[in-house]
Structure formats: structure tokens, C-alpha cells
Amino acid sequence: MGERISISTPDGEFSAYVARPAAAKAPAVVVIQEIFGVNQVMRDITDGLAAQGYLAICPDLFWRIEPGIDITDQSEAEWKKAFELFNSFDVDAGVKDIQATIKTIRGDAGCNGKVGAVGFCLGGLLAYLTATRTDADAAVSYYGVGIENRVAEAEKLTRPLLMHIASEDQFVPKAAQAVILQALKDHPQVEIHVYEGRDHAFARAGGEHYHEADAKLAGGRTLQFFQRTIG
Template identity: 80%
Template sequence: MGETRSIRTSDGGTMSAYVARPGRSPAPAVVVIQEIFGVNKVMRDITDGLAAQGYVAVCPDLFWRIEPGIDITDQSEAEWKKAFELFNAFDVDKGVQDIAATVADIRGDSTCNGKVGAVGFCLGGQLAYLTATRTDADASVSYYGVGIENRLGEAGKIGKPLLMHIAEEDQFVPKPAQAQIIGALKDHPQVTIHTYPGRDHALARVGGEHYHEGDARTAGERTLAFFRQHLG
């Protein structure tokens, strides 16, 4: 079971976060960046899973400025409607600032050894990319990030390793956008890209319509190997 942590943001607000800790410390930390459904069971399970792998894992409530405590699923039309309303109201720039505050907060925690990575999904996949361009996180992982093609002007700011998972049939990242992203980043010395043929958006969301156990496992193994290499 995890715990709730309060994090002070750069503009003086207070944001809650779900934290799961490993059996041993100090350990490297990973910031888990939510999808559009809030800090729900899927995100908490990912956070718990990273703790089981030896990381201090923390999932901040990035929708706190709109509505704190969002915890919905992808299982009903009403929840999807709510999720897209939150997505459309979300301030990406403020969100990245809140991620930077989370990185700084957990880096200073007594159970963290000073190394901090990030992993994000969907909206969080875009935010993970921006974490690589705008924060001092030591390594970032983006799962099927939405809207990255509109942020490629920041690619020159990537100074730490970034791993990207792209679903080739992603309905929210169409093939022209994928081509832009891959074309701009494939030769970047800090970027590693894996694509997943035949897979749609959210291939790794357990219980989701497009979940694929085999490719989710492959992506997860690649992510853990990446974190072990760059965080320890």
C-alpha cells in the first residue's frame, strides 16, 4: 500500500501525490505521470509495481488545479467525457512545472539516493517528453504520448536519456504525426524509440480496450532496463 504525500508547487500551491516505497533505501526514484483519468487504480498499480522493482515511485495529482482527486476509469462513456473535459482544461506548461516540483521534492526525500526518472502515459507521455526537455530528471520514458509532434521545437533541449514507446496504429497519434516525431528524434543521441506494429493507443493500460499483454510486457521490460541503466 502506498501513502499520500503533499508537494509544494513552484507557485505556492499544494498538490497531493501517491507514493510507494521499495523495501530498501536509499533508492532511485521515478515520477509516474498520469493519463487523462487521474491518479486512478491503473496509475497506482504502476506506482506500486515500480516500488516492487526497487524504486521510490510517486504519482502526482496533476489535475489538482482543475479538480483535485480525480480517480476515474476508461470503462464508461461518462468517464471518457469527463476525462476529455479535464484534458482540454489542463495547462500543459503548469503541469510540467508541477512535475519539476515533484522531481525536486522526491530527490530531497531521505529514501531517495538523488537519482530521479519519470514515466508517463497518454497525456503523461507528452509530459514525459517535456520532462526531458524542461526539467533536470535523469531519465524519462514516454508511452504513446499525445501531441508531441507539436513540441518538436524543444527537441534540442533534451540533455538526458529519453525512451519512447509508439503504437503504430495509435488513433490519437496518427501516422503523419508519428512520422514527424520519429523523423525529428531518431538521430538524437539521447533518444531511443520503439514502435509497436498493429497496436493502438494505450497498449499498456491494463483492462483497457487496446491492452496487449505481450507488447505491454515487452515495453515494461525495456522501460525497467532503461531505468536500471540510467538510474541504477
């Protein structure tokens, strides 16, 4: 279903997986990866957004470390590799690459000019920073790791942001959640949903903590949010 395109930056080129909807022109959504690269889970999410009518694109944000990472969460060796990538990743450069992705897909013949973003895990942090640092029209953050250290950036938020937080997230402890909620719950651009009893990556199909009902609930809220904000 998907295709590969190249995105240019001052530092070089990287690839992105693109899935196109049936419509000739549509809003676009940038899908921001977890720590496992542009893997089957991310491609399935991208394809799913295209099926819902969006021009969806998932950029390879690990290209500066190792292009083409495509691993799963199913083995200890892959988890080890994923955390090595996470620890080597330059968040600021990653946000710039997301901005380059937004610019590229906004200029695509199939885009109507509106661009949203949705990110998971590491991508959840990047989705938050996409909302504060880029010209994306809307962003959705799933269980973003490290947002509590960057809540001051919320003063730059001028576009809508939807946040999904897992109450028992092993990578976002209760104290971190409290910081996020205190800083953002009354922000006019921010909508937050907390999923009680859920652990990190509750929406990752096939993952250890996948919860079908709450994944569907969060997915429905995400689609409604995009329909409201980018069409």
C-alpha cells in the same frame, strides 16, 4: 502499500501517491498520469515500480482543475469527463508541477538523488517535456499525444529519453508519428520503439486496446532503461 504526501508550489499544494521499495535508499521514478487522474491503474504502476526497487511517486496533476480525480476508462461518462479535463489542462503548469515533484522526491530520505519519470498518454507528452524542461535524470514516454507539435524542444534534450509509439495510435496518427520519428530518431539521447499493429494505450491493463505481450515487452524495456540510466 502506498502513502500520500503533499507537494508545495508557489500556486498552492497538491497531493501525490508514493510507494516505497524495500531498500532504505533507492532511485526515484515519477509516474505521470493519463487523463483519468491518479486512478487504480496509475497506483498499480507506482506500486509495481516500488516492487522493482524504485521509490515511486504519482502526482495529482489535475489539482488545479479538480483535485483528487480518480476515474476509469470503463464508461462513456468517464471518458467524457476525462476529455474535459484534458482540454482544460495547462501543459506548461503541469511540467512545473512535475519539476516540483522531482525536487520533493529527490529530497526525500528514501531517495539516493537519482530521479526518472515515466508517463502515459497525456503523461507521455509530459514525460517528453520532462526530458526537455526539467532536471530529471531520464524519462520514458508511452504513446504521448501532441509531441509532434513540440519536436523543436528536442534541442534541449541532454538526458536519456525512451519512447514507446503505437503504430495504429488513434490519437497520434501516421503523419504525427512521421514527424516525431523524423525529428528524433537520430538524436543521441533518444531511443524509440514502435509497436506494430498496436493502438493507443496498449499497455493500460484492463483497457480496450491492452496487448499483454507488447505491454510486457515495453515494460521490460522501460525497466532496463531505468536500470541503465538511474540504477
